[in-house]
Amino acid sequence: MAQPKLRWGVVGTAKIADQLVRAWELSKTNELVAIASRDGAKAKAWAEKNHAGRVFDSYEKMLAADGIDAVYIPLPNSMHKEWTINAARNGKHVLCEKPLADNTQQVEEIIAARDSFKVTIMEAFMYRFHPKTLRAQKMITEGALGEVRQIRASFGFRLSDMNNIRNQKELTGGALMDVGCYCVNIARRIANAEPLAVQARAVWGDTDVDHSLAAVLEFPNDVLANIDCSFQIDTHQWYGVSGTRGHLGVTAPFRMGEDDQVLLYDHEGKHEDLIVRGANEYQMMIDHFADAVLNGKPLAYTLENSLGQARTIDALYQSARTGFRVTL
Numbered sequence: 001m002a003q004p005k006l007r008w009g010v011v012g013t014a015k016i017a018d019q020l021v022r023a024w025e026l027s028k029t030n031e032l033v034a035i036a037s038r039d040g041a042k043a044k045a046w047a048e049k050n051h052a053g054r055v056f057d058s059y060e061k062m063l064a065a066d067g068i069d070a071v072y073i074p075l076p077n078s079m080h081k082e083w084t085i086n087a088a089r090n091g092k093h094v095l096c097e098k099p100l101a102d103n104t105q106q107v108e109e110i111i112a113a114r115d116s117f118k119v120t121i122m123e124a125f126m127y128r129f130h131p132k133t134l135r136a137q138k139m140i141t142e143g144a145l146g147e148v149r150q151i152r153a154s155f156g157f158r159l160s161d162m163n164n165i166r167n168q169k170e171l172t173g174g175a176l177m178d179v180g181c182y183c184v185n186i187a188r189r190i191a192n193a194e195p196l197a198v199q200a201r202a203v204w205g206d207t208d209v210d211h212s213l214a215a216v217l218e219f220p221n222d223v224l225a226n227i228d229c230s231f232q233i234d235t236h237q238w239y240g241v242s243g244t245r246g247h248l249g250v251t252a253p254f255r256m257g258e259d260d261q262v263l264l265y266d267h268e269g270k271h272e273d274l275i276v277r278g279a280n281e282y283q284m285m286i287d288h289f290a291d292a293v294l295n296g297k298p299l300a301y302t303l304e305n306s307l308g309q310a311r312t313i314d315a316l317y318q319s320a321r322t323g324f325r326v327t328l
Helices: 015-026 040-050 059-064 077-089 104-117 131-141 175-191 281-295 303-322
Strands: 006-011 030-036 054-056 070-073 093-097 121-124 148-158 197-204 210-219 223-230 232-243 246-251 261-267 270-276
Touching: 006 015, 006 059, 006 281, 015 030, 015 281, 030 040, 030 059, 030 281, 040 054, 054 059, 059 077, 070 077, 077 093, 077 104, 093 281, 104 121, 104 303, 121 281, 121 303, 131 175, 131 232, 131 246, 131 261, 131 270, 148 175, 175 210, 175 223, 175 232, 175 303, 197 303, 210 232, 210 303
Parallel strands: 006 030, 006 070, 030 054, 070 093, 093 121, 148 223
Antiparallel strands: 148 232, 197 210, 210 223, 232 246, 246 261, 261 270
């Protein structure tokens, strides 16, 4: 008997959706079957390029169609909540690009939709499923660094196009929402807790979105995290974890891929380069999602985790706007 596969449709032809095409090709438990775009010609061209068998000229038509189990939503940030809930209402499971929604209230609405329509919904932070991330987390959990005391995370690149959706306030743009959310996410994961308080500073652009933001997050057990993100620097991504017995440096932590990776481990006055096998993190993510939908396995990251993420981002923006430390 053939192994059942989760049948996917894509809501929109955003460039980031191309990243999942290879993941679907590699996966034994997932397959791409449909694409929807408000531009029928664009949808047809995307389908021909990526071998999607069904083409829809509206999101609504695809969500109402039979033979599609789950949808991937790579739309602009401001559209995530609307179309995640619309998909859930139509009985479709949802993998939605990060950030899941604009704010805490919207995530709460998505949770209510999940519970009401009995579907599986997950925020698409793909880096969490890569072997490099899993190895780093295992080392930290097993005490290779001793007690964690400090976390540092940075992600940025140069964005000069002011018309880019990342620079549009009405589309929920900004450096924190685009790349800083990764820094928030890994800090929360390493601390294994939600922050108690945050304090942030930002550089605001002409369109009133943050072009750069830096912040301190205070976690329980005297753990501090320093994060920064920017649209004004050369491409850079990194995080580091310092504990009472060692330090771990993670290069290129949010865009890793299938080449072998390195973790930089310092302990007891010695340095080690730890080699970790590469993998397609998008495939690892959709395979995990399919296992949850097809086999009833629990998600490693639920919408309750996304709620903590949204609360932290809301507090960071509040602090950046007011200049004050914000408690959660």
